Amino acid sequence: xxxRLGILFFTLHLTNIVQAQTxxxxxxxxxxxxxxxxxxxxxxxxxxxxxxxxxxxxxxHLGEILSFQFPVYFRNYGSGMLSGISMRGTSPQHTAxxxxxxxxxxxxxxxxxxxxxxxxxxxxxxxxxGGGSAQFGxxxxxxxxxxxxxxxxxxxxSVRQEAGSFGKYFTAIKTSFYKNxxxxxxxxxxxxxxxxxxxxxTGGRQEHASFFQQxxxxxxxxxxxxTQMLQLDYWVHDADRExxxxxxxxxxxxxxxxxxxxxxxxxxxxxxxxxxxxxxxVVNDEIVFSGNPxxxxxxxxxxxxxxxxxxxxxxxxxxxxxxxxxxIREYGHEPKEDRVDIAGSLQRRFEKVDLSASLRQPLITxxxxxxxxxxxxxxxxxxxxxxxxxxxxxxxxxxxxxxxNDRYWGSVGxxxxxxxxxxxxxxxxxxxxxxAKLSATAFYxxxxxxxxxxPDSTNTYRPDNIKKVKASGYESAIELQxxxxxxxxxxxxxxxxxxxxxxxxxxxxxxxxxxxxxxTPLHTAAASIxxxxxxxxxxxxxxxxxxxxxxxxxxxxxxxxxxxxxxFSVGKSFIKALHVLSTQIVxxxxxxxxxxxxxxxxxxxxxxxxxxxxxxKHKPK
Amino acid sequence: xxxNICYFLGVCLSASLSMGCEDDNKPRGQxxxxxxxVNEGAFGAGNxxxxxxxxxxxxxxQNIFISTDGDFAGDVVQSLTFKNGKAYLVINGDDxxxxxxxxxxxxxxxxxxxxxxxxxxxxxxxxxxxxxxxxAYNEFFSLIDSYILVYDLDSGSKIKSIDTDEGTENxxxxxxxxxxxxYNYGSSSTVSVxxxxxxxxxxxxxxxxxxxxxxxxxxxxxxxxxxxxxGAENGQLFRVNPxxxxxxxxxxxxxxxxIDIATTPDKQNxxxxxxxxxxxxxxxxxxxxxALFNADDIVSVYSLNVDxxxxxxxxxxxxxxxSAGKVYIYSADGASNTSFDAGIGPxxxxxx
Numbered sequence: 001x002x003x004r005l006g007i008l009f010f011t012l013h014l015t016n017i018v019q020a021q022t023x024x025x026x027x028x029x030x031x032x033x034x035x036x037x038x039x040x041x042x043x044x045x046x047x048x049x050x051x052x053x054x055x056x057x058x059x060x061h062l063g064e065i066l067s068f069q070f071p072v073y074f075r076n077y078g079s080g081m082l083s084g085i086s087m088r089g090t091s092p093q094h095t096a097x098x099x100x101x102x103x104x105x106x107x108x109x110x111x112x113x114x115x116x117x118x119x120x121x122x123x124x125x126x127x128x129x130g131g132g133s134a135q136f137g138x139x140x141x142x143x144x145x146x147x148x149x150x151x152x153x154x155x156x157x158s159v160r161q162e163a164g165s166f167g168k169y170f171t172a173i174k175t176s177f178y179k180n181x182x183x184x185x186x187x188x189x190x191x192x193x194x195x196x197x198x199x200x201x202t203g204g205r206q207e208h209a210s211f212f213q214q215x216x217x218x219x220x221x222x223x224x225x226x227t228q229m230l231q232l233d234y235w236v237h238d239a240d241r242e243x244x245x246x247x248x249x250x251x252x253x254x255x256x257x258x259x260x261x262x263x264x265x266x267x268x269x270x271x272x273x274x275x276x277x278x279x280x281x282v283v284n285d286e287i288v289f290s291g292n293p294x295x296x297x298x299x300x301x302x303x304x305x306x307x308x309x310x311x312x313x314x315x316x317x318x319x320x321x322x323x324x325x326x327x328i329r330e331y332g333h334e335p336k337e338d339r340v341d342i343a344g345s346l347q348r349r350f351e352k353v354d355l356s357a358s359l360r361q362p363l364i365t366x367x368x369x370x371x372x373x374x375x376x377x378x379x380x381x382x383x384x385x386x387x388x389x390x391x392x393x394x395x396x397x398x399x400x401x402x403x404x405n406d407r408y409w410g411s412v413g414x415x416x417x418x419x420x421x422x423x424x425x426x427x428x429x430x431x432x433x434x435x436a437k438l439s440a441t442a443f444y445x446x447x448x449x450x451x452x453x454x455p456d457s458t459n460t461y462r463p464d465n466i467k468k469v470k471a472s473g474y475e476s477a478i479e480l481q482x483x484x485x486x487x488x489x490x491x492x493x494x495x496x497x498x499x500x501x502x503x504x505x506x507x508x509x510x511x512x513x514x515x516x517x518x519x520t521p522l523h524t525a526a527a528s529i530x531x532x533x534x535x536x537x538x539x540x541x542x543x544x545x546x547x548x549x550x551x552x553x554x555x556x557x558x559x560x561x562x563x564x565x566x567x568f569s570v571g572k573s574f575i576k577a578l579h580v581l582s583t584q585i586v587x588x589x590x591x592x593x594x595x596x597x598x599x600x601x602x603x604x605x606x607x608x609x610x611x612x613x614x615x616x617k618h619k620p621k
Numbered sequence: 622x623x624x625n626i627c628y629f630l631g632v633c634l635s636a637s638l639s640m641g642c643e644d645d646n647k648p649r650g651q652x653x654x655x656x657x658x659v660n661e662g663a664f665g666a667g668n669x670x671x672x673x674x675x676x677x678x679x680x681x682x683q684n685i686f687i688s689t690d691g692d693f694a695g696d697v698v699q700s701l702t703f704k705n706g707k708a709y710l711v712i713n714g715d716d717x718x719x720x721x722x723x724x725x726x727x728x729x730x731x732x733x734x735x736x737x738x739x740x741x742x743x744x745x746x747x748x749x750x751x752x753x754x755x756x757a758y759n760e761f762f763s764l765i766d767s768y769i770l771v772y773d774l775d776s777g778s779k780i781k782s783i784d785t786d787e788g789t790e791n792x793x794x795x796x797x798x799x800x801x802x803x804y805n806y807g808s809s810s811t812v813s814v815x816x817x818x819x820x821x822x823x824x825x826x827x828x829x830x831x832x833x834x835x836x837x838x839x840x841x842x843x844x845x846x847x848x849x850x851x852g853a854e855n856g857q858l859f860r861v862n863p864x865x866x867x868x869x870x871x872x873x874x875x876x877x878x879x880i881d882i883a884t885t886p887d888k889q890n891x892x893x894x895x896x897x898x899x900x901x902x903x904x905x906x907x908x909x910x911x912a913l914f915n916a917d918d919i920v921s922v923y924s925l926n927v928d929x930x931x932x933x934x935x936x937x938x939x940x941x942x943x944s945a946g947k948v949y950i951y952s953a954d955g956a957s958n959t960s961f962d963a964g965i966g967p968x969x970x971x972x973x
Contacts, residue, residue: 555945
């Protein structure tokens with residue numbers, strides 16, 4: 001870490017000099033590094049989305065992409081439809097999605113719909129696995145997906161057009177430039193698809209599944225001085241879709257519109273007293289389902305301070321505040337809820353040991369969330385100039401606040417619901433040898449007070465803390481890279497085995513006791529082979545999901561069969577000075593397999609996507 | 622749509638061909654006898670099924686009817702009616718009716734129509750299908766236009782829609798009139814009476830909130846259970862004279878009754894449930910009886926029927942819609958029981 005802070009100060013200093021010396025329009029940006037999430041999470045893993053994946057699948061949503069790299073499962077309710085993530089044997093509401101540090105899970109439903117998170121909207125996607133409530137707040141049992149917009153590596157201008165099977169078209173335009181103390185980046189995108197793919201079983205076309213999405217992302221930074229910065233991030237995303245019906249339903253009628261506004265304004269100041277980050281934001285999530293609107297408005301404020309003691313200890317303290325207003329008719333009124341999180345973290349890098357500990361106390365209107373500790377360490381056992389052997393371990397207590405629906409829905413919502421809580425531990429070993437990396441991790445998590453909606457004696461559904469689940473497993477990953485002249489190749493593979501077993505449940509859910517959670521595969525795997533020769537690239541991406549039960553007692557009648565989904569793409573770039581023209585052909589589901597990610601929702605067979613993009617790069621400084 | 626028409630014609634053609642080939646030596650089919658359990662499935666998962674139970678061998682077979690385009694019968698399988706050698710499966714979530722051979726349960730036809738919007742039950746009278754249809758929701762997810770769709774099965778065309786109160790549900794044909802209980806989760810309170818000879822609406826019998834299950838007793842009288850509105854603490858049993866269409870008797874039930882009722886084989890008693898307690902009320906009674914027995918094994922009563930051969934009481938248990946339910950078979954006095962696995966949400970038990 002000390003290295004990174006060094007870079008920070010060096011960059012600030014250097015930039016100042018550069019600015020003073022030149023009037024060039026395009027300048028190296030002024031950077032005040034945000035503190036990376038990894039810092040206070042020693043003993044756990046955060047991995048970036050592979051850049052090749054991010055580039056090729058810009059017009060796809062994250063629920064279609066992440067499973068090509070990470071051993072995670074998405075229950076996609078059809079193609080382009082509602083998409084919920086399952087990480088480490090947990091349910092979709094147990095993974096938090098953060099955009100520029102703000103939790104963007106739906107506060108009424110508890111989960112993020114990954115189908116309205118198109119890859120094009122983000123400059124960086126990272127996946128954190130395991131219990132992490134002490135760092136990221138509510139709902140981090142399986143992990144967290146960390147999205148970032150605003151990058152200093154974006155080209156001055158880029159435009160991209162795609163055309164694909166089933167009437168899919170995608171257009172994106174982006175510009176990023178820096179002038180004096182300003183850094184400015186905007187992007188616009190639009191995706192539409194008839195999505196009338198052929199259903200394998202009947203040979204007929206899927207009807208009533210078209211979708212349209214568009215969005216706009218704006219990032220502005222202003223540097224008052226080399227150590228003071230004001231930053232604005234804004235993202236609006238619109239989605240309009242017909243809801244793909246179950247196979248056999250020839251008469252789909254439902255449709256859904258989503259509109260999400262996310263705005264964050266922050267001020268950062270670096271001084272001898274440390275790095276201060278403070279700001280606020282507003283998030284507005286609107287869903288209109290077949291004409292029935294729901295709206296959740298959230299005001300956010302935060303203060304974060306980091307300081308580095310002369311004895312190499314780093315300390316971080318923060319306060320986050322969310323004021324939530326649920327504007328949903330079924331609530332009968334507009335419930336307002338305040339959520340305040342007070343957190344502190346310590347971290348130190350010793351010679352062979354990186355150690356961190358965090359503590360977070362959430363405070364929620366009429367609720368008593370638990371105190372959330374995290375402790376973790378990375379220990380280097382063996383290190384030479386070509387290889388490193390490291391062990392890692394962490395332990396945490398985590399929680400998930402009940403959703404607004406759980407608390408306020410009509411006459412069945414319960415303000416006295418307890419938060420879900422979990423205890424998680426994991427331990428792993430990783431070995432790097434030159435550019436090869438091999439890792440293995442075992443994990444265990446006990447989730448208690450799990451909230452489910454289940455019918456009472458009059459068949460009325462009510463939420464209650466009725467389930468206890470033990471999720472344990474093992475995951476392993478390998479990454480190999482080599483380069484020879486103008487040829488390079490990168491191979492990745494990951495595998496996870498997860499047993500996610502209900503230990504206790506109410507009588508209505510008794511069938512699930514001792515059984516694997518539904519839509520939670522025992523086995524998941526991902527693999528990719530990315531090859532480049534000069535301006536050519538060839539990519540193969542695979543994802544595997546083992547058998548998934550869709551019924552609580554794991555009845556074989558209702559299982560979804562395992563599948564391997566394979567995508568293939570080939571691309572060529574033409575580079576001349578600052579101009580880059582790229583074309584790519586992507587063949588998705590190249591073996592035309594029939595697979596399902598949710599019961600009775602068809603998925604497309606082999607299909608094609610043609611891409612062309614142009615980039616104008618910044619002049620090198 | 623073009624595909625659908627071709628497909629539809631193809632199915633019709635193959636159905637007529639197979640009928641033409643039928644001869645008397647053909648085996649009666651593995652589903653010629655037995656008990657059929659209709660399982661709704663989880664809403665939106667398309668996994669509604671039909672379970673077949675053979676009382677002689679005590680064997681249950683799951684998922685016996687698979688639609689031509691899915692892995693199961695469909696999304697929210699609401700009801701099954703056997704008539705004239707055909708099985709009519711009403712698929713509520715898929716807005717269609719699957720027609721199958723009554724003895725083999727092999728699909729012969731799929732009925733779709735723009736007016737089949739959330740169909741519930743079907744009765745076949747003189748070659749015409751009478752289908753209770755919930756119709757469209759408004760933006761508050763309240764029903765706004767329910768009706769009985771009269772559909773000519775021979776020509777495959779709509780004859781007319783007979784408007785009812787919202788949430789029209791169970792159908793009962795007593796040989797003269799067709800009764801449709803307008804349930805709407807307790808927001809409607811009438812039974813519509815239809816004369817199939819001219820498809821006219823004869824009357825709307827005003828009862829209390831939530832008319833649901835209907836049976837006829839030994840005297841041909843119509844019994845209707847009303848389950849009450851939202852938050853109700855009482856239900857009602859009505860005895861209606863099918864000639865005069867007047868209420869002859871009303872019995873208040875303590876607690877919220879289940880939506881299915883049945884008769885004992887002699888049709889001198891009506892069987893109903895409240896929670897997991899089973900009651901038997903004489904057709905001459907004027908007050909509610911003590912419970913016949915408590916079905917303690919059951920988590921949530923979701924369907925009820927009585928075997929007219931021996932009086933055994935069959936109850937479908939749907940503990941939740943994420944897990945498969947069970948059917949419990951109680952002896953007529955409730956003293957003993959056996960059970961078998963069904964599908965998700967066993968909503969109807971049909972004796973053949």
